[in-house]
Every structure is written in structure tokens, then in C-alpha cells.
Amino acid sequence: MAERKDRMALLGTYAKHHKVKYGQQPSINKWTEQWSADALIESYGLGTCYDLLEYYFKVAQSPSWNYFSYNAEKIWNAKIDKEKDNFERLERRKKAKEWLSE
Secondary structure, three states, X not given: OOOHHHHHHHHHHHHHHHHHHHOOOOXXXXXXXXXXHHHHHHHHOHHHHHHHHHHXXXXXXXXXXXXXXXXXXXXXXXXXXXXXXXXXXXXXXXXXXXXXXX
16 A cells, blocks of 8 residues: 555645646545555556656646546556657658668
């Protein structure tokens, strides 16, 4: 079980991102949602959860805590796929540049 301060920190980070995006505090019950935060921290670690939240707020049209907590694995896989795709594109650009330079 993750420490309470870590669970509340994750929820606080979500609230911070939500406030930046919408200009108001989210309407979530921190006392009940701390258990989903606990499961996320236990599964991915606190640092990874912060990274996932940041990525989620960049790509989601209307981010919500419920979607994030229930679909963290999908978000994680999408983030990994995007990073892999970016790396492969960079490699292809390098090879194309070398080929054109010959």
C-alpha cells in the first residue's frame, strides 16, 4: 500500500493539471479516490504516474480522473507506442538523409 501522502500528492497533481486546463478545481472526492490513486501507485510507481498524468492532459480532449484511473494501462501503452514511433521516425529520417547525401 502506498503512503497516504503519495496518494494525496497524485490527486493534488491531477487537480493542478485540471485547474490549468479548465480554470477551476475538479469536483472529485479525494477521500474515496485515494484508493484508485493507491492502485495506480502500486502498479506503476509515483514518478510514472506523474508522467502519465502529464501525457494524459496533453492528449486528452476532456480529461477526467475516472477515465485516467480506469484506463491507465491504455494510456501507458499509447505513450510507449508514441515514443517508439518517434524513435523509428527519427531513425528513418537519418537513413533517408544519408541515402540522399550519397
